[in-house]
Amino acid sequence: MxxxxxxxxxxxxxxxxxxxxxxxxxxxxxxxxxxxxxxxxxxxxxxxxxxxxxxxxxxxxxxxxxxxxxxxxxxxxxxxxxxxxxxxxxxxxxxxxxxxxxxxxxxxxxxxxxxxxxxxxxxxxxxxxxxxxxxxxxxxxxxxxxxxxxxxxxxxxxxxxxxxxxxxxxxxxxxxxxxxxxxxxxxxxxxxxxxxxxxxxxxxxxxxxxxxxxxxxxxxxxxxxxxxxxxxxxHKTQEPELVVGVVQANITKYEKLAAEMGTYDVVRMILDTHYQLSDALLQNRKLDLLVWPETVYPTTFGTPKSEVGAEFDAEISAYVTQRRVPLLFGTYDLEQQREYNAAMLLGPGRDGTLARSAYRKTMLFPLTEWVPESIDSPWLRERLPWTGYWKRGPGPQTMALPLGEGRSLTLAPLICYESIFPSYVAEEARRGAELILTLSNDSWFSGTPAPKLHLMHAAFRSIETRLPQVRVTNSGISALISPTGEVLTEVPDNHRASLALAVPPTPHLSTLMVLWGDWxxxxxxxxxxxxxxxxxxxxxxxxxx
Structure with missing residues (x-):
C-alpha cells in the first residue's frame, strides 16, 4: 500500500x-x-x-x-x-x-x-x-x-x-x-x-x-x-421559609429600544412594567425580598447623571418605602468616575430610614463588559465599539438582609457570569452565606441553548455549597434551585412572569468544595x-x- x-x-x-x-x-x-x-x-x-x-x-x-x-x-x-x-x-x-x-x-x-x-x-x-x-x-x-x-x-x-x-x-x-x-x-x-x-x-x-x-x-x-x-x-429546621418575589419582564435589547423610543420612554416602560408585576405579587402574598434582574435599571443609582435620573432614583426609593419590602435590583454604581455593574439592595433601615448597600460585579465577561487596561486604547475602541467600560469589583462579598424580629439572612450575591466560577461562590459560602442570589441578563442568548447551560452552571454552585439559590433574569431562565441542584420552579426563556418563591431553610451541610474551594x-x-x-x-x- x-x-x-x-x-x-x-x-x-x-x-x-x-x-x-x-x-x-x-x-x-x-x-x-x-x-x-x-x-x-x-x-x-x-x-x-x-x-x-x-x-x-x-x-x-x-x-x-x-x-x-x-x-x-x-x-x-x-x-x-x-x-x-x-x-x-x-x-x-x-x-x-x-x-x-x-x-x-x-x-x-x-x-x-x-x-x-x-x-x-x-x-x-x-x-x-x-x-x-x-x-x-x-x-x-x-x-x-x-x-x-x-x-x-x-x-x-x-x-x-x-x-x-x-x-x-x-x-x-x-x-x-x-x-x-x-x-x-x-x-x-x-x-x-x-x-x-x-x-x-x-x-x-x-x-x-x-x-x-x-x-x-x-x-x-x-x-x-x-x-x-x-x-x-x-434536614429539618425550625426556621420559617423565606418568600422571595422574582420578576422576569422579558424586556430586552435596551439599546435598540432606546434608539426607537428614546431613553426616557424606555426607562419609564421598564420601571412601570416591573412595578406592575411586583404589585401583582405583593397583593397576594407578603414577601421577604423582591428581586429584579441584572441591569434592569440601566443607569447609575444614587449618583444620577441628570435631573430625570434623580427623579427615577427617588421613585424607586419611594416604591420600596411605600411597599415596605426590601428590593434587590441590577443597576450601575459610580465611584470616582469608575462605573460598576452592580446589585443594589434597598430596604427599610432600623432607624426608619431607607438603608442601601451595593454589590459590585467582579468577574466580567471579556470585551463586552470589560477590557483589561493593558490593551485598552482608542484604537481598540474605534474598531470594537461594542466593548464595555465597566470596572471590576472587589471580589466575593456577602450582603445582610434584615428579616425583622432581629433576624437577618446572609446573601451570596452573584451577577450573571460569576455563577460559572466554583471558587468564587465557595468563598461567599465560607463567609457565612445562607442563600445564593443570582441576577442575570441572558437576553443576547435567548432562543439558544445558552440559558439552559447557564442554569446548569448555577445548579452546580448550589450542589457544591449545599445552598439554595434564587436566580432572576430579564428574559429567562429564572428559577429556584434546591441544595441538591434540582430546579424546583422556573420561568422559561422568552417568557414574562412574576413568581413568589418559597425558599427552604438552608441545610448547613459542610462540603469539601466549600472548605477547600476548587481544589x-x-x-x-x-x-x-x-x-x-x-x-x-x-x-x-x-x-x-
Missing part, C-alpha cells in the same frame, strides 16, 4: 473517531436523563483513534480535530449571538470561534500528547495501563484549570441530568465528575480491546479488572449521591507533572549510576 493510501486511511480513521465522540458528547451534553449513560463511553471512539497515532504530530492533530469538532457542535449557537451583539459578519464570528477553539479546548491536545507519550514508554501490564489512564485524566483536568475557558464547560457537567451522580460535585466540583468519566471511558476501551483481541470467552477474564473499576465508579457515584440527597432531604484542578495539574516527569528522571538517574 502506498504512503498516500496509508495517510488517507489514517485520516479517515481520525475523522471517524472524532465524529463518533463528537456525536456522543453532543447527546450527552443535551442534559437529558436518557443520554446520561453515554458519558461513560463518549470518549471511546476518539481514544481508539489516539491509540493508532504513530507520532506526536498525529496525536496533536487528533487533539485539534476534536477541539474544532466539539466547539462547533456544542457552541454552534455562539457565532449567531455574537453577530447579534456586535454586528460583525456571521462568517467572521464563526472564524473567530474556530480559530480560538484549540486554545479554549486545549485539554484535548495536552491529553492526547500525554497519552501518546506514556503509551510509547517501555512499560507493559496493568501498571502501565493505570499510569496512562490516571495521568491522562489528571492532565485533562489540570489543563482546564491552567487555561480557563470562556464558558467554563467540562465533561462532567453532562452528569447534571442524573439526580444521584451530580451530587458528587460537592467533593471536587463538576471537574471531579470529569475525572471519573475519563477513567471510566478508558476502562470501557480497555475491556473492548481485550474482548475483540481474545474473543468473548478468553477475553472476559482479562476484561474483568477494567469492568470492575467501571462498575465501582458508577455504583459508588450512585451510592454517594443517594446518601447526600437523603441528608439534604432529611482538584490545581492538584491535578501538579500530580500530572509529577507523573509525567518523575519516572523518566528516575530512569535517567539509575542509568547514570
Amino acid at each position: 502506498s504512503a498516500s493510501a496509508v495517510r488517507a486511511r489514517r485520516l479517515a480513521a481520525l475523522l471517524l473517531g472524532v465524529a463518533g465522540t463528537t456525536g456522543l458528547m453532543w447527546l450527552f451534553g443535551s442534559l437529558e436523563a436518557r443520554w446520561v449513560a453515554l458519558g461513560w463511553v463518549a470518549f471511546v471512539p476518539w481514544l481508539w483513534v489516539l491509540d493508532r497515532a504513530s507520532s506526536r504530530r498525529e496525536a496533536v492533530l487528533g487533539g485539534v480535530a476534536i477541539a474544532l469538532s466539539f466547539t462547533a457542535a456544542l457552541f454552534g449557537w455562539f457565532p449567531g449571538a455574537l453577530q447579534s451583539y456586535s454586528g460583525a459578519p456571521l462568517a467572521l464570528c464563526w472564524l473567530a470561534l474556530l480559530v480560538l477553539a484549540p486554545f479554549m479546548e486545549l485539554q484535548f491536545i495536552t491529553f492526547a500528547l500525554a497519552r501518546h507519550h506514556l503509551r510509547k514508554a517501555p512499560q507493559e501490564g496493568p501498571l502501565a495501563f493505570w499510569r496512562v489512564t490516571l495521568t491522562g485524566a489528571l492532565v485533562y483536568v489540570g489543563t482546564e484549570w491552567l487555561c480557563p475557558k470562556l464558558f467554563a464547560e467540562t465533561l462532567g457537567q453532562g452528569l447534571y441530568a442524573s439526580e444521584s451522580l451530580r451530587q458528587g460535585a460537592d467533593i471536587a466540583g463538576a471537574h471531579g465528575l470529569t475525572l471519573l468519566l475519563l477513567v471510566g471511558n478508558e476502562c470501557v476501551l480497555a475491556a473492548g480491546k481485550v474482548l475483540v483481541a481474545h474473543g468473548p470467552r478468553a477475553g472476559f477474564r482479562r476484561a474483568l479488572a477494567p469492568l470492575a473499576v467501571l462498575a465501582a465508579l458508577v455504583l459508588g457515584g450512585f451510592g454517594y449521591g443517594q446518601l447526600r440527597y437523603r441528608q439534604v432531604a432529611e 482538584l484542578r490545581p492538584t491535578a495539574l501538579l500530580l500530572s507533572v509529577v507523573l509525567l516527569l518523575v519516572p523518566s528522571r528516575l530512569a535517567r538517574w539509575k542509568a547514570s549510576r
Whole structure:
C-alpha cells in the first residue's frame, strides 16, 4: 500500500473517531436523563483513534480535530449571538470561534500528547495501563484549570441530568465528575480491546479488572449521591421559609429600544412594567425580598447623571418605602468616575430610614463588559465599539438582609457570569452565606441553548455549597434551585412572569468544595507533572549510576 493510501486511511480513521465522540458528547451534553449513560463511553471512539497515532504530530492533530469538532457542535449557537451583539459578519464570528477553539479546548491536545507519550514508554501490564489512564485524566483536568475557558464547560457537567451522580460535585466540583468519566471511558476501551483481541470467552477474564473499576465508579457515584440527597432531604429546621418575589419582564435589547423610543420612554416602560408585576405579587402574598434582574435599571443609582435620573432614583426609593419590602435590583454604581455593574439592595433601615448597600460585579465577561487596561486604547475602541467600560469589583462579598424580629439572612450575591466560577461562590459560602442570589441578563442568548447551560452552571454552585439559590433574569431562565441542584420552579426563556418563591431553610451541610474551594484542578495539574516527569528522571538517574 502506498504512503498516500496509508495517510488517507489514517485520516479517515481520525475523522471517524472524532465524529463518533463528537456525536456522543453532543447527546450527552443535551442534559437529558436518557443520554446520561453515554458519558461513560463518549470518549471511546476518539481514544481508539489516539491509540493508532504513530507520532506526536498525529496525536496533536487528533487533539485539534476534536477541539474544532466539539466547539462547533456544542457552541454552534455562539457565532449567531455574537453577530447579534456586535454586528460583525456571521462568517467572521464563526472564524473567530474556530480559530480560538484549540486554545479554549486545549485539554484535548495536552491529553492526547500525554497519552501518546506514556503509551510509547517501555512499560507493559496493568501498571502501565493505570499510569496512562490516571495521568491522562489528571492532565485533562489540570489543563482546564491552567487555561480557563470562556464558558467554563467540562465533561462532567453532562452528569447534571442524573439526580444521584451530580451530587458528587460537592467533593471536587463538576471537574471531579470529569475525572471519573475519563477513567471510566478508558476502562470501557480497555475491556473492548481485550474482548475483540481474545474473543468473548478468553477475553472476559482479562476484561474483568477494567469492568470492575467501571462498575465501582458508577455504583459508588450512585451510592454517594443517594446518601447526600437523603441528608439534604432529611434536614429539618425550625426556621420559617423565606418568600422571595422574582420578576422576569422579558424586556430586552435596551439599546435598540432606546434608539426607537428614546431613553426616557424606555426607562419609564421598564420601571412601570416591573412595578406592575411586583404589585401583582405583593397583593397576594407578603414577601421577604423582591428581586429584579441584572441591569434592569440601566443607569447609575444614587449618583444620577441628570435631573430625570434623580427623579427615577427617588421613585424607586419611594416604591420600596411605600411597599415596605426590601428590593434587590441590577443597576450601575459610580465611584470616582469608575462605573460598576452592580446589585443594589434597598430596604427599610432600623432607624426608619431607607438603608442601601451595593454589590459590585467582579468577574466580567471579556470585551463586552470589560477590557483589561493593558490593551485598552482608542484604537481598540474605534474598531470594537461594542466593548464595555465597566470596572471590576472587589471580589466575593456577602450582603445582610434584615428579616425583622432581629433576624437577618446572609446573601451570596452573584451577577450573571460569576455563577460559572466554583471558587468564587465557595468563598461567599465560607463567609457565612445562607442563600445564593443570582441576577442575570441572558437576553443576547435567548432562543439558544445558552440559558439552559447557564442554569446548569448555577445548579452546580448550589450542589457544591449545599445552598439554595434564587436566580432572576430579564428574559429567562429564572428559577429556584434546591441544595441538591434540582430546579424546583422556573420561568422559561422568552417568557414574562412574576413568581413568589418559597425558599427552604438552608441545610448547613459542610462540603469539601466549600472548605477547600476548587481544589482538584490545581492538584491535578501538579500530580500530572509529577507523573509525567518523575519516572523518566528516575530512569535517567539509575542509568547514570
